[in-house]
Amino acid sequence: MLSRLTRRQFCLALGSLLALALVASAAIGAFTFSPAQLVRDLAQAAGWTPASAADALGRNVLLKLRLPRVLLCGLTGAVLGVSGTIMQGLFRNPIVEPGLAGTSAGAALGAALVFVFGGTTALAFTSLGSLAVPVLAFAGAFGATMLVYRVSSSFGKVNVFTLLLAGIAVNAVCNAGTGYLSYVARDPQARNITFWNLGTFTTADWRGVAMVGLVFAVCFGWSLRYGKALNALMLGEDEAAYLGIDPQRLILRLILLNTLMVAVDAAMVGVIAFVGLVVPHMLRMAKSSDYTFLLPASALLGAVLMELVDIAARLVIRPAELPIGILTAVIGAPVFLGMLLRQQRLGGAPVATGGAHG
Amino acid sequence: MVELRGVGYEAGGRRILEAVDASFLEDRFNVILGPNGAGKSTLLKIAAGLLAPSAGTVRYGERAVTPADARGLARMRAVLSHHVELAFPLAVEDVVLMGRYPHYGRAPTARDREIVASALALVEMSDRRRQAYPTLSGGEQQKVQLARVLAQIWSEGRSAESTVLFLDEPTSNLDVHYQVHLLEATRGLLGRGCTVVAILHDINTALQFGDRFLLLESGRVALTAERADQIPAALVEHVFRIRARQVRDPEQGDVIWRFGR
Numbered sequence A: 001m002l003s004r005l006t007r008r009q010f011c012l013a014l015g016s017l018l019a020l021a022l023v024a025s026a027a028i029g030a031f032t033f034s035p036a037q038l039v040r041d042l043a044q045a046a047g048w049t050p051a052s053a054a055d056a057l058g059r060n061v062l063l064k065l066r067l068p069r070v071l072l073c074g075l076t077g078a079v080l081g082v083s084g085t086i087m088q089g090l091f092r093n094p095i096v097e098p099g100l101a102g103t104s105a106g107a108a109l110g111a112a113l114v115f116v117f118g119g120t121t122a123l124a125f126t127s128l129g130s131l132a133v134p135v136l137a138f139a140g141a142f143g144a145t146m147l148v149y150r151v152s153s154s155f156g157k158v159n160v161f162t163l164l165l166a167g168i169a170v171n172a173v174c175n176a177g178t179g180y181l182s183y184v185a186r187d188p189q190a191r192n193i194t195f196w197n198l199g200t201f202t203t204a205d206w207r208g209v210a211m212v213g214l215v216f217a218v219c220f221g222w223s224l225r226y227g228k229a230l231n232a233l234m235l236g237e238d239e240a241a242y243l244g245i246d247p248q249r250l251i252l253r254l255i256l257l258n259t260l261m262v263a264v265d266a267a268m269v270g271v272i273a274f275v276g277l278v279v280p281h282m283l284r285m286a287k288s289s290d291y292t293f294l295l296p297a298s299a300l301l302g303a304v305l306m307e308l309v310d311i312a313a314r315l316v317i318r319p320a321e322l323p324i325g326i327l328t329a330v331i332g333a334p335v336f337l338g339m340l341l342r343q344q345r346l347g348g349a350p351v352a353t354g355g356a357h358g
Numbered sequence B: 001m002v003e004l005r006g007v008g009y010e011a012g013g014r015r016i017l018e019a020v021d022a023s024f025l026e027d028r029f030n031v032i033l034g035p036n037g038a039g040k041s042t043l044l045k046i047a048a049g050l051l052a053p054s055a056g057t058v059r060y061g062e063r064a065v066t067p068a069d070a071r072g073l074a075r076m077r078a079v080l081s082h083h084v085e086l087a088f089p090l091a092v093e094d095v096v097l098m099g100r101y102p103h104y105g106r107a108p109t110a111r112d113r114e115i116v117a118s119a120l121a122l123v124e125m126s127d128r129r130r131q132a133y134p135t136l137s138g139g140e141q142q143k144v145q146l147a148r149v150l151a152q153i154w155s156e157g158r159s160a161e162s163t164v165l166f167l168d169e170p171t172s173n174l175d176v177h178y179q180v181h182l183l184e185a186t187r188g189l190l191g192r193g194c195t196v197v198a199i200l201h202d203i204n205t206a207l208q209f210g211d212r213f214l215l216l217e218s219g220r221v222a223l224t225a226e227r228a229d230q231i232p233a234a235l236v237e238h239v240f241r242i243r244a245r246q247v248r249d250p251e252q253g254d255v256i257w258r259f260g261r
Helices: A007-027 A035-047 A051-093 A103-117 A124-152 A158-182 A189-197 A206-233 A237-242 A247-269 A275-286 A292-317 A324-345 B040-047 B067-074 B092-103 B112-120 B138-152 B176-187 B203-209 B234-242
Strands: A355-357 B001-010 B014-026 B028-035 B055-060 B077-080 B081-087 B162-169 B194-199 B210-218 B220-225 B243-248 B255-260
Touching: A007 A051, A007 A292, A051 A158, A051 A275, A051 B092, A103 A124, A103 A189, A103 A247, A124 A158, A124 A247, A189 A324, A206 A237, A206 A247, A206 A292, A206 B092, A206 B194, A237 A247, A237 B067, A237 B077, A247 B255, A275 A324, A292 A324, A292 A355, A292 B138, A324 B234, A355 B055, B001 B040, B001 B081, B014 B040, B014 B220, B028 B040, B028 B203, B040 B162, B040 B194, B067 B077, B077 B138, B081 B138, B092 B112, B092 B138, B092 B162, B112 B138, B112 B162, B112 B234, B138 B176, B176 B194, B176 B203, B203 B255, B220 B234, B234 B243
Parallel strands: B028 B194, B028 B210, B077 B162, B162 B194
Antiparallel strands: A355 B081, B001 B014, B001 B055, B210 B220, B243 B255
16 A cells, blocks of 8 residues: 555655644643643634633643643654664665664763763853753764764775774763763762663753754755765765765765754753664665655654654553653664564675675 | 876875876777786776876866766766665666766656666666666666666767766676676667776677777786787787687687686
């Protein structure tokens, strides 16, 4: 059925699905809203109908807690979906995601620095105020990703094998740093780091929505220009160059925009694994591996999936909720293993395919 | 026409090419011959504008060739390598469409789609256009890659600007059926203002399809020949370090080489 749809129809269907998921996600939770209530509260908040005192509590929950959470969740899904797509294109491999190249771990280390030392005035970054977490997360993510890139590139070429191995090493160093910080931290801060490493939308506010929304809009718009180039890169760097693309410049730009998007998002919601892996995989199976399709579609599907997982996180152990990263790992890790097994059965080396030989 | 003047190349302190002068002529099938490590691939990469030479110049007619002009070059020069793998199940027609990337912006035009269809028809792969590329056999994959590079430099009849097609050991993984099919398809470009330059390993295949020959030895030109019978057996024996003997095809009368130790 899916294969009959054109790519445009497919994206429209995903868009409708997203609208449904957003409404469901806004309605469901410790405080339940009926669709009629949602409309009434929104209309009152917008000033289209006079605000009634009876609805004040519900309106407050919806505006101050529920809506920012729903939007931040959708944006996070979109960021992770697009990021997974970009990184799989860069590495020419379907088993790559931001967790692999050090991006997430670097962001986590940067943010953990702020969590633990943020209170001490001795450090310069306290002057950044509320921007300290995103700025240091970006610094950490960019530093880690660039280190992986530098180690693995020689003679102006990126070696995929080394890149993956360097990712493991840099991840280990960053995780050790974060682990040390949570070890020396006094208790509430350590708890903050734990929560953050598992991902959470409970702290969502409008400032976070605005920041992630803005960065995502810029990076996503920018990335759409590289659909063709990512396709050409599938053939290998030399073949891409013969098609008029400068592969080294392309790789650098994609790493930059990808890191920016992932770090700012991670600074708000923490580390959420496997979404970036699963989303492009589902789209490849359902439709096509063409990046001009994957880039927009992975933003939509990422948002849909994230909303669904977040609804589940709110429901499974009611009235408490599960950290979102636990759920995505439980769902994503088996998919990842399944993909590895499949690649092995097909006889292709999982880490070294792609590109011209000779 | 592709002209190399005094081309040299050094990498890691090693001299790979030295003072290479070569002309590859339009509407000819120019073949680069030589043993492994003679610098054939490097020469092709320099001639195709991927690598900048350490010394010397490359021109296509009046046009100076530099890696900085990647986009402009991509519209009139294509390169077919010997084997391209894809890690992703991209459809055959999407792979061929890549050849049109240098020619369109965000979305392909109807003309680009037509060219993709024509290129697929030319390599007899039209009925496979929706199949996933990695599920094709090696020979079929190479046909698709040929369709991609043909789409890149497509022209109806004789176009105003001449085109260049480089082939880097295009048939080294193929059985004789695909070898002959692929090389005949590229010979079909001759007479349309296309310069074909190929590295071929099999000397008999090279002599059968080529009509101009450059023999490379240790980064230097050992011989330039217009016809197969201008290649002396003694030189081939020396360059390839092998015993060589020529026999005549009793029907066609052309030369076939036999090799032994």
